[in-house]
Amino acid sequence: MPRSYKVKESFYTLQGEGAQAGRAAVFLRFTGCNLWSGREEDRHAAVCSFCDTDFIGTDGVNGGRYTQVQCVDLVRSLWPGGGRPYVVCTGGEPLLQLDVPLITALQSAGFEVAVETNGTLPVPPEINWVCVSPKATAPLAVSGGDELKLVYPQPEPTAQPSAFEHLAFTHFFLQPKDEAGRDNTPATVAYCMAHPRWRVSLQTHKIMGIE
Numbered sequence: 001m002p003r004s005y006k007v008k009e010s011f012y013t014l015q016g017e018g019a020q021a022g023r024a025a026v027f028l029r030f031t032g033c034n035l036w037s038g039r040e041e042d043r044h045a046a047v048c049s050f051c052d053t054d055f056i057g058t059d060g061v062n063g064g065r066y067t068q069v070q071c072v073d074l075v076r077s078l079w080p081g082g083g084r085p086y087v088v089c090t091g092g093e094p095l096l097q098l099d100v101p102l103i104t105a106l107q108s109a110g111f112e113v114a115v116e117t118n119g120t121l122p123v124p125p126e127i128n129w130v131c132v133s134p135k136a137t138a139p140l141a142v143s144g145g146d147e148l149k150l151v152y153p154q155p156e157p158t159a160q161p162s163a164f165e166h167l168a169f170t171h172f173f174l175q176p177k178d179e180a181g182r183d184n185t186p187a188t189v190a191y192c193m194a195h196p197r198w199r200v201s202l203q204t205h206k207i208m209g210i211e
């Protein structure tokens with residue numbers, strides 16, 4: 001039996017965040033995370049308590065249990081043709097499942113492979129674009145990549161922007177934490193203006209009303 005991947009959902013949209021914002025991409029959202037069960041009743045006790053995503057189960061659009069071949073076929077079927085085929089692997093925590101055979105199979109199908117990770121797991125060097133988003137007290141297992149995208153603010157001393165500036169990332173972004181009853185954009189703008197190595201990343205898909 002070939003191994004199977006649990007996929008919550010997969011869809012074609014524009015990357016909303018970070019240095020690739022505005023770029024067409026197939027999103028491949030894997031089920032499950034190591035920093036939160038995904039259940040609301042566990043949120044208050046989770047290491048990562050502000051997640052904006054449902055990553056439980058396989059019931060989303062194009063969700064299911066897929067072999068490597070089926071996964072690649074799904075991603076390929078969602079790309080419209082032309083351009084620079086791009087797949088963003090996210091979750092949940094994609095590196096609980098995304099492995100080198102799937103990465104290289106996606107690349108053989110013509111895709112550049114990006115990952116959105118919380119940085120607690122080793123990142124296969126084969127990945128073309130690495131976005132790390134550190135969380136609260138979760139120990140970082142990653143020392144570099146293409147972009148570090150920190151949700152801001154987070155109260156923990158271990159999650160302050162200054163704790164990451166020594167790392168080997170090309171881009172350093174602060175992304176306003178989306179939370180009910182509070183707009184974190186002004187504080188994010190103020191921090192970036194006072195500390196110019198940081199840039200603001202807005203969740204532009206939410207502004208545009210797309211997935």
Ligand SMILES: C[S@@+](CC[C@H](N)C(=O)[O-])C[C@H]1O[C@@H](n2cnc3c(N)ncnc32)[C@H](O)[C@@H]1O
Nearest residue numbers: 050051052053091092093116117118133177178
């Ligand atoms: C849902 S996570 C999945 C990937 C991975 N588990 C991670 O945390 O990077 C995708 C991106 O959304 C960001 N994110 C999650 N909740 C957010 C929120 N409430 N406000 C702003 N960004 C958020 C994460 O930091 C991450 O950059």
Ligand SMILES: Nc1nc2[nH]cc(C(=O)O)c2c(=O)[nH]1
Nearest residue numbers: 014015016017090116205211
């Ligand atoms: N459009 C769009 N861009 C995104 N960038 C990162 C996302 C994620 O949930 O990982 C995301 C997402 O969910 N939608």
Ligand code: SF4
Nearest residue numbers: 033036048051092118
């Ligand atoms: S690490 Fe990522 S997927 Fe997991 S709970 Fe936090 S934001 Fe959500």
Ligand SMILES: [Mg+2]
Nearest residue numbers: 052053090211
């Ligand atoms: Mg999202």
